[in-house]
Amino acid sequence: MxxxxxxxxxxxxxxxxxxxxxxxxxxxxxxxxxxxxxxxVLTYGVLKIVASAARPRSCFCPVDADGTRARRRDAIVLLVQKKRWTKLMNSLADLQAHFNACFRKDVLLFHNGDFTVADQTEVKKHYPLVQFHYLADGGKYWKVPPGLENRSAWGSTKGYSAGYRHMTRFHYKMVFEYLEERGYDWFMRLDDDSFILSCIEYDVFQFMEDNDHLYAWRLAQLEYRDFAKLLPEMADAHMRRIGAPMSHEMHSHYDGGQLSTASWDRWTYYNNFMVTRISWWRSRGIQQWLEMVDTSGIAYLSRVGDAPIQTFTRMMFM
Structure with a gap:
């Protein structure tokens, strides 16, 4: 049974x-x-492991490396948090070994007060060209644009704090003003998880200037559509308002008809690792556009990121 x-x-x-x-x-x-x-993801992981294992301990410095002159004009910028200390120190170690030991650029670490004097001393002991710059909450460079103080109007804050949105604003607008006021002409943006794994045996900034380049980036990516919501419409309206033709590059990134959030192909510069000339971003036409973006509050109301804002700005005007 x-x-x-x-x-x-x-x-x-x-x-x-x-x-x-x-x-x-x-x-x-x-x-x-x-x-x-x-x-x-798998191939990236393997390549990163191989590159890390094969990274040189030091690099050849060209005889014409004039760090003293270049250091007055060029800056390498990172927005940092103490809780990511290990990544930051590893990033600075690679930067020093593979580029900055030769070319001696100022390295500006922006923070919100979580690095104590002792912390700063420890970092500068290893990397003397590092400068710490404090961005006070509510200060000129780290605050909500005028008219957006009522946070109830902001888009979803889940995972995107006020500090995150201030960071976005800092990178699409305020950093250029900050650096210009301090006499810099060029800057490179890195993150604390940006690792330069091989030797750069030429002055990146001098190369850009000698060849009349204004913007360099590491790679492009597809952005989430919600992270650029209404930005394409704003760009289209602004270009029509000022009577400027749509660039061929801009045309290549949307599907005919009128530029819109829906028609845009989401192509975006990965601007966590980029180099650019500051004066271009501070020119009158660019400032008018960025002021309009800032006043609209889309980085706060709709959670639009600095990468698409920077991408559209470059394609519209460069």
Missing amino acids: GQARRGQHSPWSALLSHVCGILAVVVVFGLPLALQRFWP
């Missing part, structure tokens, strides 16, 4: 057979999709 006769399959055996068949189908058809999704 309860046992299957010889030659017959029990219900459990049949069920197991069906499950195995379903799993086989999932594996066969799902594996390509899984590889498509995770292959970039």
Whole structure:
């Protein structure tokens, strides 16, 4: 009783057979999709491990490296947090070994007060060209644009604090003003998880200037559409208002008709690692556009990121 006769399959055996068949189908058809999704991550991880293992301990300095002159004009900028101390120190170590030991640029670390005097002394002991710059909450460079103080009007704050939105504003507008006031002509933005893993044996800033380049970036990415909500419409309206033609590059990034959030292809500069000339961003036409973006409050009301704002600005005017 309860046992299957010889030659017959029990219900459990049949069920197991069906499950195995379903799993086989999932594996066969799902594996390509899984590889498509995770292959970039896997290859990036492998390449990063190989690059880290093969990184040189020091680099050749060209005989014409004039760090004393260049240091007065060029800055490397990082917005940092003490809780990411280990990443920051590793990033600074790679920067020093593979570029800055030769070219001796000012390294400006912007923070919100979480680095004590002792912390700053410790960092500068290893990297003397580092300067700490304090961005006070509510100060000129770290605050809400006028008219947006009522936070109830802001878009979802889940995962995107006021500090995050101040950071966005700092990178699309305020950093250029800050650096210009201190006499810098060029700046490179890095994050604390930006690692220069091989030698750069030429002055990046001098190369940009000698070749009349205004903007350099590491790679492009597809941005979340919500992180640029209404920005394409603003760009289109502004270009029509000032009577400027739409650039060929801008045309190449939306699907015909009128430029809009829906028609834009989401192509965006990854500006966490970039180099640019400050005076271009401080020119009158650019400032008028950025003031309009700032006044609109889209970085606060809709959580629009600094990367798409910077991308549209460059494509519109450069």
